[in-house]
Amino acid sequence: MYSNEDQQLAKKILNYSCELQEGQNVMLQLVGLNGIGLLRALVEETRAMNAHPFVQIEDTEIQRVLAETGDKAFWKNQAKVDQLPLMKNMDAFVGIRASLNIYEQANVSKKANKAYADYFADPVHFKERVNNTNWVVLRYPSEAFAMNARMPTQKFREFYYKACLLDYSELEEAMKPLQSRLEETDKIQLKGEGTDIEFSVKGQTWIPCFGKRNIPDGELFSSPIRSSVNGHISYAPSVYQGKPFEFVKLEVRDGVVIDFESSDDESLEEILDTDAGARQFGEFSFGLNPIIEEPMYDILFDEKIYGSNHLTLGNDYEIAPNGNESNIHWDLVCIGADVYLDGEKVREGRTFIADDLKGLNPEKLLQ
Incomplete structure (x- = not known):
């Protein structure tokens, strides 16, 4: 199930932001489990358009472990074997950032961050995704996000969808x-x-x-x-x-x-x-x-x-x-x-x- 607001947002993302067309490939990436409703809406809307969704769901604590332990060889292999070949076949990309803890990777070392940036983020995202797909990224509302905004949860959700669904x-x-x-x-x-x-x-x-x-x-x-x-x-x-x-x-x-x-x-x-x-x-x-x-x-x-x-x-x-x-x-x-x-x-x-x-x-x- 998903909310009416998520359905509206999914339609806006695919039709307006990504300009997705019939038969095209779109990567739908959810980082954090909080935004599963929007992901479901995106999958349904993609199939209704007769386009092809490629779904990735990433747990933020697992991502923290990978970030803390990853080095040059690890991220180079991740990009080469998995993400870069897949991204090269995408026409569009939707990245939903739904982490409940924005400080999850606060203790990742400078060396580890640099390895990720040089050998994964740069070739997969900055060079391939940014330059060769119709891409869009967004955050998803949560109690933690509302707390950072210093708003009650329901008020924040109303604010979130108003900002996202602007004309x-x-x-x-x-x-x-x-x-x-x-x-x-x-x-x-x-x-x-x-x-x-x-x-x-x-x-x-x-x-x-x-x-x-x-x-x-x-x-x-x-x-x-x-x-x-x-x-x-x-x-x-x-x-x-x-x-x-x-x-x-x-x-x-x-x-x-x-x-x-x-x-x-x-x-x-x-x-x-x-x-x-x-x-x-x-x-x-x-x-x-x-x-x-x-x-x-x-x-x-x-x-x-x-x-x-x-x-x-x-x-x-x-x-x-x-x-x-x-x-x-x-x-x-x-x-x-x-x-x-x-x-x-x-x-x-x-x-x-x-x-x-x-x-x-x-x-x-x-x-």
Whole structure:
């Protein structure tokens, strides 16, 4: 059995996000057992479309054991024998993240994380899945997820489906004036409490996101000219590789992090020392989902917070590149900074004030 909301979500994922066609192959991956209802709905909807579901159900504690014990040889073999050949035959991919404990892999070592990233995640997901399938990833609601969002469970479920089932075609239209401006912009400045940073995006590619790759969605991203990033920036709470950070502050000179402060400096330093690209930035984005207001320790939601930006440490995306290569990609989120495009203030706090951009404010999108 599954809920009516899961049925609606399954239809949106397959028809709108993945654009699944008759006869195509789709991998349906459930990480954690909590989202089994949505998985059932996806399987039924896939078969109703006369397409072919390939189902993977992964237990998060087993995944923790594999992450803790896996080395180069193990992950290379896993990719070669199992996942990479299968992924090469997929037309679409749906990844449901349904873990009940976001800190499950908090004790996995840096060496083990690097082995997984280099020899499994990179060839299977970043190179094959991202570049050659119509893919979408999402989290699934739970009591634990609601607790991180500081909401009662039922209220959180209502919020979750409202954010996920947003009219993305309307959001797509509302993004167009901002994309047009950004395509003509050289310098971006963010100014707010604990934040005063600037960088160039001259000539960079801007990608609007409206429910095709993430659910929920609502962002417009590119990447900064690497050496142009200068200043300091303060980020909201975040979790990376199972490690929680209540705050992160970075000082940047000529595109490289030269100093930092956080609630866990030891773990942050370890992440920054992953490789040379980990101290540089591979993405910059505007968060634009009008339903999502506050951070909840889940980046698929937090990076979409309206009135936010994320200036991302690590690897760029091939679709909007700046040449930064790294084994990390950490979407740290800055909420409520004023935004200046070539010296013109276009957003004050979380509210767009330029006339052509006011359609992105929640009161307009949700009216």
